[in-house]
Amino acid sequence: MDYVIRKAKLDDRPAIGRLIEASARSLSRGDYSERQIEAAVASVFGVDTNLILDGTYFVAESAGTLIGCGGWSKRRTLFGGDRYAARDSGELDPESEPAKIRAFFVHPDYARRGIARAILSACESEAGARGFRSAELMATLPGLKLYRACGYEGDGLVEYDIGDGVRIEFVPMRKELR
Ligand SMILES: CC(C)(COP(=O)(O)OP(=O)(O)OC[C@H]1O[C@@H](n2cnc3c(N)ncnc32)[C@H](O)[C@@H]1OP(=O)(O)O)[C@@H](O)C(=O)NCCC(=O)NCCS
Numbered sequence: 351m352d353y354v355i356r357k358a359k360l361d362d363r364p365a366i367g368r369l370i371e372a373s374a375r376s377l378s379r380g381d382y383s384e385r386q387i388e389a390a391v392a393s394v395f396g397v398d399t400n401l402i403l404d405g406t407y408f409v410a411e412s413a414g415t416l417i418g419c420g421g422w423s424k425r426r427t428l429f430g431g432d433r434y435a436a437r438d439s440g441e442l443d444p445e446s447e448p449a450k451i452r453a454f455f456v457h458p459d460y461a462r463r464g465i466a467r468a469i470l471s472a473c474e475s476e477a478g479a480r481g482f483r484s485a486e487l488m489a490t491l492p493g494l495k496l497y498r499a500c501g502y503e504g505d506g507l508v509e510y511d512i513g514d515g516v517r518i519e520f521v522p523m524r525k526e527l528r
Contacts, residue, residue: 351463353412355472358402358419362409365416366397369457370431376458381491382518389516396431398423400439401452408472410456410465418465420454422473424480429453429488429520444481448524451487454496466496478527486524494521501525 358366374395378387400423401407407421426438428450442449451473456465477485489497489504504523512518 351412351460353410353417353465355408355410355469357405358407358409358421360399360402362416363397363399363402366409366419369416369419370395370397370453370455372457373455377456377461378490378492386512386516386518389512389514390518392433393512394430394434394510394518395453395455396433398427398431398453400425400427406473406476407452408469410460410469412460416457417460418454418456418469420466420469420473421452422477422485423450423452424477424482425450427452428486442482445483448484448486449477449480449482449527451485451497454493467500470496470500474525474527483528484524484526486522489521489523491519491521494523497523497525 371391374387374391401421406423409416410418424442426440426442430436454466474485487497502523502525504521507519507521509517509519
C-alpha cells in the first residue's frame with residue numbers, strides 16, 4: 351500500500367477529527383462499550399492542537415486521504431485532546447523525564463498494515479534525537495496490543511471518569527529509548 355507519513359498541519363484538524371471518530375467507533379468495539387466509546391469521542395479522544403503547533407504530530411496519508419495519526423510530546427500532558435480539561439503544557443526535562451506518546455488512531459479500513467508501528471517509530475526517533483531517554487503513554491485497551499508489540503511495558507489498569515458518570519480503563523506504559 352502506498353502512503354506517506356508527514357507532519358500534521360493546522361488545517362488537517364477537521365480530517366484528523368473525523369479519522370479519530372471512525373477509528374474509535376470501529377476499532378475500540380471489542381474492548382469498550384458503545385457508551386464508553388461515545389463518551390471518549392466527546393471528551394478525551396481528539397486533536398491536541400499543541401502537538402501540531404509543536405511539529406510533533408504525524409499523519410499517514412494515502413491518495414489525499416488521512417488514514418492514520420499519532421504523535422509525541424515534549425510537554426507534560428499525558429493524554430487528551432483539546433476538549434479534555436486535565437492538561438499541562440509545561441515542558442519536560444529530556445534527561446530525567448519520559449517523552450509522551452500521544453493519540454494514535456488508524457482508520458479501520460487500514461488497520462493491521464503497520465501504519466501505527468511506522469508512526470510510532472518516527473515518534474521514538476524524533477524524541478530520542480531531542481535527547482529523551484524514555485517514552486511513556488496512557489494506552490487504551492486496543493492500543494495496549496500495539497504498544498506491547500513495540501516494546502512498551504506496563505499492565506496496571508487505571509480507571510478515569512470521562513464525564514456523565516462514564517468510567518474507562520487505560521493502561522500506563524513505558525519504554526526506554528536508549
Ligand atoms: C491501536 C491502533 C492505533 C493500531 O493501529 P494499526 O495500524 O492497526 O497497528 P499496526 O498494524 O501498526 O500493528 C503493529 C502490531 O501491533 C499489534 N496489534 C495492533 N493491533 C492489534 C490488534 N487489534 N490485535 C492484536 N495485535 C494488534 C500486532 O502485533 C501488530 O503487528 P502484526 O499486525 O504484524 O501482528 C488501532 O487499532 C486503533 O486506531 N485503535 C483505536 C484507537 C485507539 O485505541 N488508539 C490507541 C490510543 S492509545
